Structure formats: structure tokens, C-alpha cells
Amino acid sequence: MTCIFCNIKEVILENNLAFAFYDKFPVNKGHLLIIPKRHVEEYFELTNEERTAIDVLLMEGKTLLDKTYEPDGYNIGINCGKAAGQTVFHVHVHLIPRYNGDMEDPRGGVRGVIPKKRIY
Template identity: 75%
Template sequence: MNCPFCSNIEPVLQNDLSIAFYDIYPVNKGHLLIIPKRHVEQYFDLTIEERQAIDSLLFEGNALLDKKHKPDGYNIGINNGEVAGQTIFHVHVHLIPRYKGDMKDPRGGVRGVIPDKRTY
């Protein structure tokens, strides 16, 4: 297996079952990825314990980024499957800090994965 998330990760936060680290291609300053330590391709294949561990790091990451970067909001996202944009097949949750002015019109948020559906 040649998974970039299964080696050479420098954790920013971690617990028994999950790790948080900075995205090497960040959407915004502070963009974190949170993954299970166990190699699992799809979110729906995680155990309840792994989902709870990831959720715990989402909250810890939120507190860390609030203190360090003071964002004005967040997007939380998971690409589950190739058709949904997943390119690394190890579950990863994006915690993306958002800042006023980082996008002209942020309305629609994650709906922007299909640009024509973002505004309604």
C-alpha cells in the first residue's frame, strides 16, 4: 500500500485512534486534516470509536485554530469516494478555517462542490 497518510505525518494533535496535521495544500491558513490511525478508505467504514476520536480532534483543532489564527468561521468536509473528489483513499476530514474576505461571496459553503448549485 502506498498511502501518503500512513507515513511521514507530523501530528499537530492526536489521540489513541486519530491524528490531526496541517494540509500540505491548504485552502486557507491553518487548514487541518484529521484521519484515523488505522488505514480506512471510506468514512462509512469507520468504527464508532474512530468517529468519536475524529470528532474529538475536530473540537481540539477548532480550539487550537481559534487561538492561533482567529478565523471568522469554518468549513468541515469529507470527500467520500472518487466521484465526490476523494483523491487519497484514507479517510480524512478537512477542518478549514474561513476568514472574512477570503472569498467574494461565501454563501452556499460546501454546496460549492457543484458550483452551479452553490447559490440558491
């Protein structure tokens, strides 16, 4: 099976171990995915160096998105395993810009992965 992320050409940000690109199915305008260059299925399999490289691009991505889209907040998420909703088995970190009014009540944030648990 060919990994769709191993063949990405539309790189927005890059360092020696990771790169970022815009999500083809964005949750909001500016939604970035940050992935290691090495094919690794889950976050917990990354090396310390790969995690650091991804973190550097998260910060660079935020700077870029702040300038380009001026979001009001962010969600950062990683789906680890099929039960967590992972559909592409090459680890990827979502950097999702959030905008005032993009949903009626954003309280609970990432807790919304289980909708009935979002508001507590």
C-alpha cells in the same frame, strides 16, 4: 501502493485512534486534516470509536485554530469516493478555517462542490 497518510510525521494533535496534521495544499491558513490511525478508505467504514476520536480532534483543532489564526468561520468536509473528489483513499476530515473576505460571496458554503448549485 503506499498510503501517504499512513506515514505522516508532522502530527499536530493526537489521541489513541486518530491524529491531525496541517494540509500540505491548504485552502486557507490553518487548514487541518484529521484521520484515523487505522488505514480506512471511507468515512462509512469507520468504527463508532474512530468517529468519536475524530470528532474529539475536530473540537481540539478548532480550539487550536481559534487561538492561532482567529478565523471567522469554518468548513468541515469529507470526500467519500472518487465521484465525490476523494484523491487519497485514507479517510480524512478537512477542518478549513474561513476568513471574512477570503472569497467575494461565501454563501452556499459546502454546496460549492458543484459551483452552479452553490447559490440558491
